[in-house]
Amino acid sequence: MADIPLASLSLTHVHYNPHDPLSFLSAWLALVPQALCVCYVTLIWASREVEVVLMFAGQLGCEALNFVLKRIVKEERPKQMLGKGYGMPSSHAQFMAYFAVYAGLFLIYRHSPALTHSGATLHFWVRVLLALVLCIGAGAVAVSRVYLNYHTPRQILAGCCAGVVCAFSWFFVTRLLRIHGWIDWTLDLEAVRFFRVRDLVVSEDLVEAGWQRWEAKRKLKRKGARDQMSSKSE
Template identity: 80%
Template sequence: MGDVPLASLSLTHVHYNPHDPLSFLSAWLALVPQGLCVAYVTLIWASREAEVILMFAGQMGCEALNFVLKRIIKEERPKQILGKGYGMPSSHAQFMVYLAIYAGLFLVFRHTPVIVRSGAALHFLVRVLLALVLCLGAGAVAGSRIYLNYHTPRQVLAGCGAGAVCAFAWFFVTRLLRVHGWIDWVLDQDIVRWFRVRDLLVSEDLVEAGWQQWEAKRKLSRRGSSDHPSTKSE
């Protein structure tokens, strides 16, 4: 093994200045898209929600577009960095901006839960704040690519633009799929039903709905315990 040249797994290999705390933070921000992909798969497996699947499908389409654009434009990365592949547009920026805008559009315009714990106005405000936090996070990741010299500002701006176009376009497409009943048609297919795919996220706050079910179950359990003969005084 000592004579075999070793290769680096560049998927998580990030160059940064160890003496610069901001460079160190930027290196961690560079890993956010990989972490979000794990979160996507986890959410899909755990919730089986159609909206999460649609969002992830658009995310993968956005990544495919980035792959194609890089090989059409063929613009090199900044000379100061040893990064592999082409740099135009930035895939990190494109990934994060798509996620932030699509999720923000969903939270503000499509997510209308019936069960609202603290009132509709407060719930809507929370959703708007979450959308803003997502945009700030996308900006931080995009900025980190410039700070680490993996991309030029122009490459990052191009990635942001491509991600925004993908997000708005896919949100419009998924709206048409819902309006014309294609989502319901797919959900009625036997193979989809076998995987227990559902479409509750649009009309329900899953945390609140789950909590209400838990509370109802607990009340029944307490009522059953109080009615049990062994708990009554003789």
């Protein structure tokens, strides 16, 4: 066994300067796309929301495009970087740009829960703020790739542009799917119904709706307990 050469799993094998706090932070930022993939799968399994499925499908398509573009352009990474593979465009920057822009478009233009006028206005600006935070986070991940010498600024910019184009294009496609009834048609398929896929997050604040159902259940439980105590006292 000692003579068998070992290989390193490069999926999360990030080089950084251990004496530089920013380099250490950048190494952790490099793991954000992997963490988001875990979040995607978790949300799909837990919520069964078709909008999350659509967003993840676009994310996978964006990654497939990056794979093709890298092998067409065939531009090397910075000379001081010891990693393998092509660097144009940056897959991290493209991944995060797509995620931030598509999520932002959803929050601002597609997500419309039924609220009062004042509540809707506040909720809208909260969504705008969340979209801005997502864009800042995506920018931080992109900059970290330059700081770690995995990409040049040009490769990062190309990745961001590709991700933004993918996000807008896929958001437009999914809008057409909704307008022409393809989403509803898909949700009525027996195979899709078997997995209990639904489309609530567009028109409903799932946190608020879940909280209201919980409160109603708690009130019924308290009322039942009071009625039981009253019957015993009688």
